[in-house]
Amino acid sequence: MTERKSPTAVLHEGPRALTEEQVREIEESELEAVLNVDIDDVIEYVHKDLKSLPDFITLYRKYLKQRWDVYELDFSQDKIDWQEKMTEAERQSFMAIASGFHHGERQVEIELPVFMIGASEEEKLHIAAQIEDEARHTVFFDRFYREVVGLEGDDIMDILDASFPWVSETFVGPFGLLAYQADEVRRNPYDERARVRYGTNYFLWIEGVLALSVMKVTLSYARWRGFLPAYYTGFTATCRDESRHVQGGMRYLQDAVRKDHTMINEIHDTLRTILAVSGVASREIIYEPLGWTEAEVRMLFVQQLRRKLNDVGIDMAPDIEEMLQQVQPVLAGG
Amino acid sequence: MNDIKFFSKQWAESVRDALVAGPSEQAKAGKLQEYWDFFDFVKSIYPASWALGCRDLPADLGDAPSYLAVEWAGGTVADCRIVGPDDPLEATFVLGMDYADWKALHEGYDAQRTVMYRKILLEDGNLLEFFKAIYFFAECLAVIGDVPAEYPAHAAV
Numbered sequence: 001m002t003e004r005k006s007p008t009a010v011l012h013e014g015p016r017a018l019t020e021e022q023v024r025e026i027e028e029s030e031l032e033a034v035l036n037v038d039i040d041d042v043i044e045y046v047h048k049d050l051k052s053l054p055d056f057i058t059l060y061r062k063y064l065k066q067r068w069d070v071y072e073l074d075f076s077q078d079k080i081d082w083q084e085k086m087t088e089a090e091r092q093s094f095m096a097i098a099s100g101f102h103h104g105e106r107q108v109e110i111e112l113p114v115f116m117i118g119a120s121e122e123e124k125l126h127i128a129a130q131i132e133d134e135a136r137h138t139v140f141f142d143r144f145y146r147e148v149v150g151l152e153g154d155d156i157m158d159i160l161d162a163s164f165p166w167v168s169e170t171f172v173g174p175f176g177l178l179a180y181q182a183d184e185v186r187r188n189p190y191d192e193r194a195r196v197r198y199g200t201n202y203f204l205w206i207e208g209v210l211a212l213s214v215m216k217v218t219l220s221y222a223r224w225r226g227f228l229p230a231y232y233t234g235f236t237a238t239c240r241d242e243s244r245h246v247q248g249g250m251r252y253l254q255d256a257v258r259k260d261h262t263m264i265n266e267i268h269d270t271l272r273t274i275l276a277v278s279g280v281a282s283r284e285i286i287y288e289p290l291g292w293t294e295a296e297v298r299m300l301f302v303q304q305l306r307r308k309l310n311d312v313g314i315d316m317a318p319d320i321e322e323m324l325q326q327v328q329p330v331l332a333g334g
Numbered sequence: 335m336n337d338i339k340f341f342s343k344q345w346a347e348s349v350r351d352a353l354v355a356g357p358s359e360q361a362k363a364g365k366l367q368e369y370w371d372f373f374d375f376v377k378s379i380y381p382a383s384w385a386l387g388c389r390d391l392p393a394d395l396g397d398a399p400s401y402l403a404v405e406w407a408g409g410t411v412a413d414c415r416i417v418g419p420d421d422p423l424e425a426t427f428v429l430g431m432d433y434a435d436w437k438a439l440h441e442g443y444d445a446q447r448t449v450m451y452r453k454i455l456l457e458d459g460n461l462l463e464f465f466k467a468i469y470f471f472a473e474c475l476a477v478i479g480d481v482p483a484e485y486p487a488h489a490a491v
Contacts (some may be wrong), residue, residue: 169446172472176449177465180456273462280371
């Protein structure tokens, strides 16, 4: 971690072009070497294939090469950084953001299985891999909270209970909706319109916008300060996993719209609901200790949504454009 | 011991009063004013009704499933009553929850997680419309859970 660029530099630089060597480094790095991968490159990598989306077998094969062992991470230096080097303000900001992920990863793990029922056989392989990824990410945060933050509990739910006080009330917007959409899909697993609405919230909004934006906040902070090496390694590897999830999700939505153009109405209606509850915050989050401002996080959200929709060829309705200007950051992801 | 039983007519009246009054000062503390302004705005225009069911209401409390029917209009609760399994059920959104989860909510389990963990589920109604007012719903659910009532521990089903 030699680079000490400011966390928000890439926001103002605009999209970067990845060299073949950078792509190879992202795709082929073993877990230990992920520490040296730039998080901004990984986020750019998510978008690299959006215009010509890979098929589900390709994504499954990538998963087999890229999966990593969450128990290989050594959090001992992170614990020293957390206790001795980070300020109280930095720890509080970090907790406010990381706790949304702690709970978000759990939510996207348990709400995904029902989506597999109505999927093609090839997509089922990709979804099965994604469920395993999300379970691993849940364990990653469980370990981080136990071994670095110092929360105590007998099981995974005890640790979730202990970090829940840091989760904003607005978390129930996208994640409560996902839970209910999963139930809708469970009742009618072949209802393609319900599946598209579910996919819009899960793959486009939660993973493509919230997760990729908010991941960047804590990871660019860690890289900037040279802190939390195991967190940086594991969460950057998580981001690489998310690139497959977002690409698979965008592939699903793009295929659905190409088969039936009226499906775009389901995407728009879902975005209208999400944006209707995204214009309000329940807690004041101080981003500055991590090198960000609220306006910059909001800009990141908007950039992420626009790029995804543009790259996969989904138009944004004018009223949705207007709603987008009011969005407040929801510090969560999955 | 509280004399008012869960899912009784008196409990429904207490729920109505509590919903009209809104969240307590204690509940409001720690959340931004803009969040409560949004809550108040939704409340002022909310045109829908909820039927909040107890799927396995214990036999000594009534017949299952019974519903707490809450109708909103003009920024207040227009109607709040118990609807039994043989009564006509008309509501914009019908939701259901098990008795154990109602009891847990009363004992302090978080309303947001009650939704997220699917302890209460939407059984009928437009999901996307329902979620446009989800913060309003979740805060009202917490208010309902706080209403004093007797929840028998080992009630006969």
